[in-house]
Every structure is written in structure tokens, then in C-alpha cells.
Amino acid sequence: xxxxxTDALRAELTSKLPAAAFxxxxxxxLREPRGRYQGSGGLLVAPDCTEDVATVVRACADARxxxxxxxxxxxxxxGQIAESGPVPVIxxxxxxxxxxxxxxxxxxxxxxxxxxxSNVQDAAEAEGRVFPLSLASEGSARIGGNLSTNAGGVNxxxxxxxxxxxxxxxxxxxxxxxxHGLSRLKKDNTGYxxxxxxxxxxxxxxxxxxxxxxLFPKPAGEGxxxxxxxxxxxxxxLLALAGDLLGxxxxxxxxxxxxxxxxxxxxxxxxxxxxADTPEWMVLIDVGCVAGVEPSQALETxxxxxxxxxxxxxxxxxxxxxxxxxxxAIRESIPEANxxxxxxxSHDISVPVGRIPEFITRAGxxxxxxxxxxxxxxxxxxxxxxxxxxxxxxxxxxxxxxHQRHAVKRIVHDVVAQMEGSISAEHGVGRLKVADLNRxxxxxxxxxxxxxxxxxxxxxxxxxxxxxxx
Amino acid sequence: xxxxxTDALRAELTSKLPAAAFxxxxxxxLREPRGRYQGSGGLLVAPDCTEDVATVVRACADARxxxxxxxxxxxxxxGQIAESGPVPVIxxxxxxxxxxxxxxxxxxxxxxxxxxxSNVQDAAEAEGRVFPLSLASEGSARIGGNLSTNAGGVNxxxxxxxxxxxxxxxxxxxxxxxxHGLSRLKKDNTGYxxxxxxxxxxxxxxxxxxxxxxLFPKPAGEGxxxxxxxxxxxxxxLLALAGDLLGxxxxxxxxxxxxxxxxxxxxxxxxxxxxADTPEWMVLIDVGCVAGVEPSQALETxxxxxxxxxxxxxxxxxxxxxxxxxxxAIRESIPEANxxxxxxxSHDISVPVGRIPEFITRAGxxxxxxxxxxxxxxxxxxxxxxxxxxxxxxxxxxxxxxHQRHAVKRIVHDVVAQMEGSISAEHGVGRLKVADLNRxxxxxxxxxxxxxxxxxxxxxxxxxxxxxxx
Numbered sequence: 047x048x049x050x051x052t053d054a055l056r057a058e059l060t061s062k063l064p065a066a067a068f069x070x071x072x073x074x075x076l077r078e079p080r081g082r083y084q085g086s087g088g089l090l091v092a093p094d095c096t097e098d099v100a101t102v103v104r105a106c107a108d109a110r111x112x113x114x115x116x117x118x119x120x121x122x123x124x125g126q127i128a129e130s131g132p133v134p135v136i137x138x139x140x141x142x143x144x145x146x147x148x149x150x151x152x153x154x155x156x157x158x159x160x161x162x163x164s165n166v167q168d169a170a171e172a173e174g175r176v177f178p179l180s181l182a183s184e185g186s187a188r189i190g191g192n193l194s195t196n197a198g199g200v201n202x203x204x205x206x207x208x209x210x211x212x213x214x215x216x217x218x219x220x221x222x223x224x225x226h227g228l229s230r231l232k233k234d235n236t237g238y239x240x241x242x243x244x245x246x247x248x249x250x251x252x253x254x255x256x257x258x259x260x261l262f263p264k265p266a267g268e269g270x271x272x273x274x275x276x277x278x279x280x281x282x283x284l285l286a287l288a289g290d291l292l293g294x295x296x297x298x299x300x301x302x303x304x305x306x307x308x309x310x311x312x313x314x315x316x317x318x319x320x321x322a323d324t325p326e327w328m329v330l331i332d333v334g335c336v337a338g339v340e341p342s343q344a345l346e347t348x349x350x351x352x353x354x355x356x357x358x359x360x361x362x363x364x365x366x367x368x369x370x371x372x373x374x375a376i377r378e379s380i381p382e383a384n385x386x387x388x389x390x391x392s393h394d395i396s397v398p399v400g401r402i403p404e405f406i407t408r409a410g411x412x413x414x415x416x417x418x419x420x421x422x423x424x425x426x427x428x429x430x431x432x433x434x435x436x437x438x439x440x441x442x443x444x445x446x447x448x449h450q451r452h453a454v455k456r457i458v459h460d461v462v463a464q465m466e467g468s469i470s471a472e473h474g475v476g477r478l479k480v481a482d483l484n485r486x487x488x489x490x491x492x493x494x495x496x497x498x499x500x501x502x503x504x505x506x507x508x509x510x511x512x513x514x515x516x
Numbered sequence: 517x518x519x520x521x522t523d524a525l526r527a528e529l530t531s532k533l534p535a536a537a538f539x540x541x542x543x544x545x546l547r548e549p550r551g552r553y554q555g556s557g558g559l560l561v562a563p564d565c566t567e568d569v570a571t572v573v574r575a576c577a578d579a580r581x582x583x584x585x586x587x588x589x590x591x592x593x594x595g596q597i598a599e600s601g602p603v604p605v606i607x608x609x610x611x612x613x614x615x616x617x618x619x620x621x622x623x624x625x626x627x628x629x630x631x632x633x634s635n636v637q638d639a640a641e642a643e644g645r646v647f648p649l650s651l652a653s654e655g656s657a658r659i660g661g662n663l664s665t666n667a668g669g670v671n672x673x674x675x676x677x678x679x680x681x682x683x684x685x686x687x688x689x690x691x692x693x694x695x696h697g698l699s700r701l702k703k704d705n706t707g708y709x710x711x712x713x714x715x716x717x718x719x720x721x722x723x724x725x726x727x728x729x730x731l732f733p734k735p736a737g738e739g740x741x742x743x744x745x746x747x748x749x750x751x752x753x754l755l756a757l758a759g760d761l762l763g764x765x766x767x768x769x770x771x772x773x774x775x776x777x778x779x780x781x782x783x784x785x786x787x788x789x790x791x792a793d794t795p796e797w798m799v800l801i802d803v804g805c806v807a808g809v810e811p812s813q814a815l816e817t818x819x820x821x822x823x824x825x826x827x828x829x830x831x832x833x834x835x836x837x838x839x840x841x842x843x844x845a846i847r848e849s850i851p852e853a854n855x856x857x858x859x860x861x862s863h864d865i866s867v868p869v870g871r872i873p874e875f876i877t878r879a880g881x882x883x884x885x886x887x888x889x890x891x892x893x894x895x896x897x898x899x900x901x902x903x904x905x906x907x908x909x910x911x912x913x914x915x916x917x918x919h920q921r922h923a924v925k926r927i928v929h930d931v932v933a934q935m936e937g938s939i940s941a942e943h944g945v946g947r948l949k950v951a952d953l954n955r956x957x958x959x960x961x962x963x964x965x966x967x968x969x970x971x972x973x974x975x976x977x978x979x980x981x982x983x984x985x986x
Contacts, residue, residue: 151756152869196705207703209712210680223960230868232899233677234938235666235716236945236953237983238965242679242712246705263759286621289733293806294764336763339808398700399622429702468704475706483706490693494972495708501971502964513707 048112048510050133051089055109059091059135062101067093067141075136076127079120079183080385083127083477088114088134094141096216096224096255103253103507104222106135112510113137115249117191118162120183122394123476125195125248125512134510139190142255145169146228153261154213154230159190159254166259175261178205178297182381190254196246198472200377203428204297204334205262207472209245216256217244220503228258243498248474249509251502265295265334269341270370273349273361274325278403278427281329283357284348285399285428288331291348295339298332299428300377305437306424309383310376317375320362329427330377332370380424384435388444390419391454392435395462396471399430409434409461416453431471434458459486475513484515518582518980520603521559525579529561529605532571537563537611545606546597549590549653550855553597553947558584558604564611566686566694566725573723573977574692576605582980583607585719587661588632590653592864593946595665595718595982604980609660612725615639616698623731624683624700629660629724636729645731648675648767652851660724666716668942670847673898674767674804675732677942679715686726687714690973698728713968718944719979721972735765735804739811740840743819744795744830748873748897751799753827754818755869755898758801761818765809768802769898770847775907776892779853780846787845790832799897800847802840850894854905858914860889861924862905865932866941869900879904879931886923901941904928929956945983954985 060068069090076085093099106113112134116126128134139160146156150173157166163184170177179192181199191197193215197208205211214229217240227241244252275281281301288296307324310317319328331348335341345363352358364370384392397405406423413419413436420437436454438447447454459469463486475483484492499506499514506516530538539560546555563569576583582604586596598604609630616626620643627636633654640647649662651669661667663685667678675681684699687710697711714722745751751771758766777794780787789798801818805811815833822828834840854862867875876893883889883906890907906924908917917924929939933956945953954962969976969984976986 149868149870151752153759154868196709198703198705202703206680209709210676219960219964223963225960225964226958227961229938230900230936231866231938231941232869233668233672233866233896233901233941235668235940235942236938236949236957237716237961238721238968239666239679239712239716240961240964242709243968246707246709251708263763265763282621289623291807293733293735295806336765336806336809337761338814339806344808396701396703398619398624399702400619426703430700431703466700468699468701468706470705471701471703472705479706487706488696490689490695491697491707491710493693494689494695494710497971498708498713498968501967 048132048506049110051111051135052109055105055111056089058105059102063091063093063098067091067098071136074119075116078124078127079122083124083129085127085129088136090136090138092138092141096218099137099218099253099255100222100224102135102137103218103220106507107220107222107505110505110507111135112507114509115253117159117188118183118186120187121191121195121476122473123478125474125476125509128511131511137253139188146256148173149230150175152230154258155261156228156256156258157189158256159188161189163187163189163192170261174264176264177259177261179208179211182378189257193245193254193257194247194249195474198426198431200298200300200426202426203299204294209242211260212241212245213258213260215241215244215254217252217254219252220505220508228256230258248476248513250499250513251508266337267335267341268333269345269364270330270332270373271345271349271361271363272320272328272330272373273352273358274321274328275358277327278406280357281327281427282400282402283355284329284352287352287357288348291351292333292344295333295335295344296331297334298330300330300425301427302328302330302377302424303422305420305422306380306383309387309422310379313383313386315379315382317379319376321360330373384422387437390436390438390444390447391451392433393458394471394473395434395458395467395469396429396431397462397465397467401465402427402430402432405461405465409458412457412461413454416457417450477512480513480515518602518976519580521581521605522579525575525581526559528575529572533561533563533568537561537568541606544589545586548594548597549592553594553599555597555599558606560606560608562608562611566688569607569688569723569725570692570694572605572607573688573690576977577690577692577975580975580977581605582977584979585723587629587658588653588656590657591661591665591946592943593948595944595946595979598981601981607723609658616726618643619700620645622700624728625731626698626726626728627659628726629658631659633657633659633662640731644734646734647729647731649678649681652848659727663715663724663727664717664719665944668896668901670768670770670896672896673769674764679712681730682711682715683728683730685711685714685724687722687724689722690975690978698726700728718946718983720969720983721978736807737805737811738803739815739834740800740802740843741815741819741831741833742790742798742800742843743822743828744791744798745828747797748876750827751797751897752870752872753825754799754822757822757827758818761821762803762814765803765805765814766801767804770800770895771897772798772800772847772894773892775890776850776853776894779857779892780849783853783856785849785852787849789846791830800843854892857907860906860908860914860917861921862903863928864941864943865904865928865937865939866899866901867932867935867937871935872897872900872902875931875935879928882927882931883924886927887920947982950983950985
């Protein structure tokens with residue numbers, strides 16, 4: 047059983063850490079972006095070095111006080127917010143913002159956990175390299191949080207998830223010991239992979255304080271196209287064809303449903319697709335090409351081959367960087383339009399790529415038995431990852447469906463589970479999906495997770511209530 | 517404390533498993549390829565399905581008898597051989613050889629643990645795809661062992677290690693429960709990544725029984741070149757240039773020292789480099805190109821750019837598949853030549869890629885203080901992974917250095933440790949490097965490994981003596 051923060055713990059931390067480590071606990075630290083979680087309090091501590099993080103963890107372990115690690119606060123599953131229970135220490139990484147080293151010839155960069163993702167991207171860019179992790183909140187999310195949640199984003203198809211972009215981590219474990227794992231090695235088979243255990247553990251096994259990250263050469267040229275497809279099945283055919291013709295030059299492959307475009311027209315932001323009629327389905331294809339391959343030519347070749355096979359009915363290839371950005375603005379504005387409409391329930395799910403059409407059909411049919419909805423289904427179809435979001439029909443609001451929210455989520459997640467999918471593709475478990483994980487997770491995996499949690503965090507102080515429950 | 521196999525355990529297994537699961541324990545199961553480990557005995561069991569593997573594990577847990585998992589038997593660190601201690605069950609995966617499913621459109625293949633690596637490659641090829649894990653023992657190594665040891669090989673530069681080629685595993689954990697993790701998902705953030713914990717655990721946390729593996733589109737064209745470089749520093753310059761000019765089309769980048777060519781001339785096999793004089797250093801570059809890029813033209817462009825920068829002094833670009841094979845035959849014959857010469861001590865090490873030249877200088881200087889040796893240093897320089905092998909001078913044999921073997925290994929590993937490197941880059945820890953891991957490993961990592969081992973395998977039955985010791 048954990049204790050709330052005591053005066054004694056406050057005094058101990060005050061005596062051991064510099065004054066700058068203590069900041070005012072504003073409401074920003076207690077709110078989740080969509081306002082679905084509200085923390086009740088905590089002692090905010092922001093160490094600026096690994097040793098001070100270790101000091102905090104040791105003191106909390108001694109006092110049996112929970113620690114909620116806090117990065118950029120952009121998580122969507124409540125992993126950064128403890129709503130109830132004993133008052134915790136909120137350990138923010140916001141002052142650990144150093145790029146410790148860059149090794150451009152090795153394509154490696156070592157960043158502290160508090161570096162904002164876009165600053166990592168910029169540091170890579172300054173060395174003529176790319177750090178390809180890219181997602182909507184990159185201007186405020188911090189790399190430690192990105193790693194702790196194994197963030198996804200738009201370039202997973204080509205470069206993998208956050209875990210695939212990390213060579214090693216430094217972390218403070220629940221007993222306050224420091225794991226020195228900032229490896230720059232591409233190959234290291236000396237025992238259990240602690241990096242991959244901490245990545246995706248959402249702070250429940252320790253606090254990542256720094257990471258060595260993989261950089262990549264910049265593509266020689268980049269381009270994008272919007273192609274209209276009959277439906278998800280044709281989109282998959284186009285995806286396979288793109289793989290055959292362009293190989294790993296395909297960076298992103300995003301499915302967009304007319305509902306997203308309708309929402310944009312209805313509530314903004316003001317962006318529109320470059321087609322006379324709103325297409326039922328379209329895909330945004332982004333490519334980064336090697337020298338000798340001209341991006342718009344490569345996309346033209348793809349389009350022609352796809353048209354021959356009846357996979358596409360219309361398409362526009364970006365003729366400039368500005369047009370490419372305009373295509374991306376459509377995709378990236380959809381979440382904001384969704385927010386303005388107000389979803390009944392949103393689902394960050396994945397299924398095997400080949401089963402996406404079946405999923406869309408089955409989930410839609412299952413929901414139709416409950417009520418009428420508008421469904422905006424879009425996302426990283428190249429990764430099998432859809433944001434399958436369920437909205438009120440016109441004239442109704444989110445609140446009108448309060449009584450059905452739980453049933454909607456259950457229906458969607460049941461279909462996902464029946465189809466060998468994941469109820470959390472890229473956002474993580476946090477506190478939002480603990481019950482879902484317990485419901486749908488493999489019992490052997492859950493038992494192993496609990497055993498590992500108990501072994502590494504026997505007092506249960508690390509992000510209590512997140513991911514794993516006894 | 518573990519028990520030896522008893523008649524009661526034999527009887528129980530005989531009653532629960534089909535007769536075909538019991539095979540004669542020939543010496544092949546008790547010998548490591550280089551003859552450095554010799555097992556003393558065991559009960560050989562070869563189940564042909566996951567449930568039977570679970571039955572064996574449960575029976576062994578009840579009887580507190582150790583289990584040594586056995587794949588293709590090609591491991592080089594004694595992970596598959598228990599030399600001493602209570603008589604174990606040797607659990608061979610050789611009968612679990614089904615390709616359970618292929619999903620070519622998804623680039624996924626599901627194979628049982630006993631499938632021989634080259635058969636996985638062939639199954640991918642049959643679908644017009646590539647499974648890129650490639651290593652010398654691919655004709656006898658089994659995929660379960662490749663994953664358990666996180667095998668490396670020649671294509672890591674482009675495609676990553678074995679763990680990067682795996683989407684999910686099915687495994688029997690030490691209590692006999694089955695982890696159902698054969699995911700085909702590219703994104704799944706539902707809790708701790710058990711896949712990555714089991715991969716590289718060398719059977720000490722459970723037995724991988726099947727895996728879903730990533731396939732890749734075939735490159736549109738392939739090619740290879742041998743380029744002569746002044747030394748390791750120039751090789752790194754060439755590597756960086758290749759990345760800049762060819763991007764991820766570079767599949768392999770292997771460094772070859774004249775000593776390897778001298779050994780080939782001295783003891784065979786009869787292959788030779790296509791240069792009039794034996795180059796001091798050369799690199800073998802292999803490329804797999806996208807459509808629109810002609811491999812030999814791309815290599816020509818690279819060679820010209822490298823020559824302009826003074827990075828290469830000579831070079832030959834393969835003009836045919838046969839010539840490409842001939843280049844690879846040089847690289848792949850070196851281990852055989854090494855074996856014929858007989859090393860004093862061999863080291864599978866890695867350092868940060870940029871520090872390779874410094875490593876070669878420092879290790880050579882440190883060894884020179886001990887005695888005269890011939891050093892054959894070659895390998896996957898693109899991954900920072902060298903096979904740094906120390907040989908007798910002409911006229912002496914391996915046995916003449918018996919008294920120095922330990923000192924040689926210590927000197928090399930000390931330099932590796934001082935340079936942030938790994939004492940086991942791709943072969944694993946097994947039983948050979950347990951003491952080295954305890955000596956050089958991060959104490960926090962070692963403590964966490966022991967805690968995880970105790971949590972998941974409290975009886976210590978899984979591959980006792982390998983990787984982790986109390």
C-alpha cells in the first residue's frame with residue numbers, strides 16, 4: 047500500500063535537490079489533452095540530471111510514495127495522470143533537455159528524456175540527417191515519453207515504431223539504481239534486452255532519462271500523391287503495388303474516408319481535397335526516394351500501374367513542396383475536425399493489414415445494430431492501424447450518446463479482438479485501457495507482466511495504476 | 517537445486533508423449549560445432565507441437581529437472597550444451613518444422629521454431645519475398661534458435677538483427693503456460709514487449725515454439741563490389757559515402773583484412789581476391805536496388821565519388837551474378853580458413869562504428885605487449901561488429917599458446933569494454949561468456965536480469981547455467 051506525499055518527504059527532497067527542481071503544480075500537469083483525466087494533486091519535482099532523478103526515486107521508495115513520470119503531457123490514455131489514490135510525486139523530465147552528443151557519421155544522437163520531439167528532429171536535420179519519428183504532438187511531446195509509450199506516427203511503415211529508432215536507454219529503476227544503457231551499438235547480444243522492456247512500459251518499470259537514437263540519411267528527393275480508391279480493398283492492393291514498385295521508398299500510406307473531408311467542410315479547419323467531388327476513399331502516399339529516382343516520376347509510374355489494375359480512379363501528384371504540405375494538411379487537420387464534431391468514442395486499433403477491409407465491414411455492421419452513427423475511419427493503413435472513431439449523426443451531440451459510449455467501445459474492441467488485432471495500436475494502455483488489457487490480453491502475457499512488475503518494482507511505486515494491475 | 521532426470525520423469529513423459537518424440541541421444545546433441553563444449557548426457561525429447569512442449573516443461577517443473585532447449589545446434593557459445601550438473605532434459609525443436617501460414621500481401625510468414633533458416637528463406641522466396649536473415653550456418657540453424665540468440669549475420673546493416681525481423685512469438689514459459697503472441701501486427705502497444713524479452717534470452721526464460729516473421733519485397737536488382745581501401749578509417753568514410761549516395765540500398769558492408777586472404781592462400785579453401793597484389797584492406801559492398809537504379813551503375817558512381825575523395829585505391833564491380841557469388845565466396849570462406857589455421861582466441865565483438873579504427877589500433881598494440889600473433893580482423897564493419905581473431909605466428913600452433921589464451925581474451929575484452937563496446941555482438945552469452953558478462957556488464961542490468969529470471973523461472977529449470985547466474 048502506498049502513502050501520500052508527506053512533509054518529511056518534501057523536506058528530504060528539498061534538502062537534496064536544488065530549488066530549481068521544484069515548480070508550481072499548475073493544472074496543466076493534472077489534465078490530459080482531451081480533458082478526460084483530471085489529477086487531484088501531487089508534489090511536482092523536475093530534476094535536471096539523472097542523479098537527481100535517482101535521488102527522487104530512492105526517497106519515494108523509502109517513503110513508499112508513488113511516482114507519476116511526466117514528459118510532454120500529450121499522452122491520450124491517462125498514463126501521465128493519477129486521478130485518485132495516495133498523493134504522488136509527479137516527476138517531470140522537462141528540465142532534462144540536453145542533446146548529449148551527436149555522431150552523424152554513425153547516425154546516432156543521444157538525447158535526454160525531456161528533449162521535445164521536434165527538437166530531436168531539428169538536431170538531426172542540423173547534421174544532415176533525419177530522425178523519422180513524426181506525430182501530431184511533436185512540438186510538445188518529449189522523447190522520453192515517446193519512448194516510454196513506444197509512439198508510432200506517420201512514418202512507421204518505413205522506419206518502425208519509436209522502439210525501432212532507439213539503440214539504448216539510460217533509466218532509473220524503481221530501486222533508484224541507474225541502468226547505464228546508452229549504447230551506440232548496432233549489435234549487442236549480452237543478455238536480456240532491457241531497452242525493449244522499458245520502452246512501451248509507460249513508466250511502470252522505471253524512468254527513461256536519456257536515449258541513444260538512430261538517425262537516417264535524408265532521402266535524395268521527396269514527394270506525395272493523393273489517389274482515389276474504390277475502397278479499403280483497393281487501398282491494400284495499391285499498398286502492395288507500391289511496395290513492389292518502390293520498395294522501402296514508401297514513407298507513409300494513409301487512408302482517408304470521405305467522412306473526414308465532410309467534417310472538414312462542416313467545422314473546419316479550412317482545407318480541402320483537390321478533387322471536384324469528395325472521394326469516398328482516398329490514400330495519401332508519401333515517398334522519400336534514393337538518388338536516381340525522381341519522386342513525382344515514381345508516383346506517376348505507380349499511378350499508371352495502379353490504374354491499369356483498376357486500383358485507382360483518380361489522383362493528383364504533388365508538383366511542389368508546398369503542394370505536398372497541402373496534401374499533408376488535409377490528413378493532419380482531420381483530428382482537429384474530429385475534436386470539433388466531438389466523438390462518441392474513439393479507437394486506436396490495429397488489425398493484420400490484410401484484414402482491414404473485413405474489419406471496417408464488420409465493425410460498421412456491428413455498430414449499426416446499436417444505433418445510427420457517423421464513422422470516421424482513417425489512419426496508418428500501411429501499418430494496419432486505424433483510428434476508428436464513432437460520431438453522432440448530424441443534429442445530435444456527443445452527450446446524446448453518453449449511455450451508449452461503453453457499448454460502442456465494447457463492440458469495436460470485441461471485433462478487434464476477434465480479428466487478432468490490438469485495442470491499443472500506438473497510444474498505449476495508460477490508465478484508460480487497463481481494464482481492456484485485462485479483458486482482451488493473453489492470460490500468460492498478463493501473468494508474466496505482473497511477475498516482471500513485482501520483480502522490478504516490488505513496492506509498486508512506479509506509475510501506480512498504469513498498465514499493470516495486480 | 518535441480519534434480520537429474522529420474523525414471524519417474526522418463527515414465528511420465530513416455531506416457532504423455534507419442535513414441536516419435538523420443539530419439540536417440542547421439543553425440544551430435546552433446547557437441548558444440550567447434551568442439552569446445554561436450555555435454556555429459558540427458559534425456560532427448562523432440563515434441564512436434566506446442567502442447568507437447570508445454571507438457572514436457574510442466575513435467576520438468578514438477579520434477580525440478582533442468583531443460584536445455586536445442587535448435588540446430590550451431591550456436592558458438594555453448595548455449596545448447598550443459599557440460600556438467602544434474603542430467604537435464606534436452607528439448608529439441610527439430611520436429612516442429614511447419615510453416616504455419618504465409619501472408620505475402622502483408623509480408624508476414626509464421627514458422628515453427630524448428631524450421632531451418634534456409635527453409636524460411638525458401639518459403640519467402642516462393643512468395644516472391646525476401647527473409648533477409650542470412651548467416652554461415654543457415655543450412656542447419658533453426659529459426660527458433662536464431663531468435664533465441666538474436667542472430668545477426670551479413671544483412672543487419674539494412675534489415676536489422678533477428679529481433680527486428682520478428683513481429684511476435686509463441687512460447688512456452690517456465691511454468692508450462694503458453695504465451696500466444698503470434699501477432700502479425702505492425703503496431704501493438706498493449707503492455708510489456710514479451711517478444712523482445714524472449715528474443716535474445718537464449719532459452720533461459722522460456723522456449724520459443726513459433727514466430728511470425730517479417731518478409732520484404734525483393735530488391736529490383738542486386739550487385740556487389742570489392743573496393744580496396746587504405747585502412748579502417750577509409751572504410752568508414754566509404755561506408756558513410758555509400759549511405760549518402762545509395763541510402764538503404766546498401767545491404768552489406770564487410771571489411772576484409774589481408775590476413776584472411778593470406779590464410780586462404782596458405783590453407784584454402786581455394787578462392788582469391790581479384791587483385792594482382794593482396795590488398796592490405798578491402799571491403800565487400802553488396803547492394804539491393806530499387807527500380808530505376810542499376811546496381812553496377814550505382815556502385816560505379818560510388819566508386820568514382822570515393823576515388824575522388826581518396827577513400828579507395830582500386831576496385832572491381834561484379835559484372836554478373838556469378839561474379840557477385842565469387843566475391844561472397846571470399847568473405848564466406850574466411851571462417852573455414854581460420855578454422856584450419858586454428859585460432860588462439862576468437863572474439864565476436866562490437867564497438868561504436870566510428871571507433872573501429874581506434875579499436876583495431878588499441879587492441880593490436882595491447883596484444884603486442886603479450887607476444888607475437890597473427891590477427892585476422894574482419895566482419896560486419898557497417899554494424900561495428902568485428903570478428904577479431906588472434907592466431908599463432910607461422911610455424912606455431914594453437915596449442916603453443918594455451919597458457920596465453922585467457923590473457924589474450926582478457927586483453928581484447930578489456931579494450932572493448934573501455935570503448936563502450938560489446939563482448940558479444942551477435943553470438944550471445946551462452947555458457948561461454950557468463951563470467952565475462954558478470955565482469956563487464958552494467959550492475960543494474962545484471963541485477964534486473966536476475967530479478968526477471970527469478971520472477972519468470974523461480975525454479976531455475978530453463979537452460980540452467982546459461983546467460984544468467986545467481
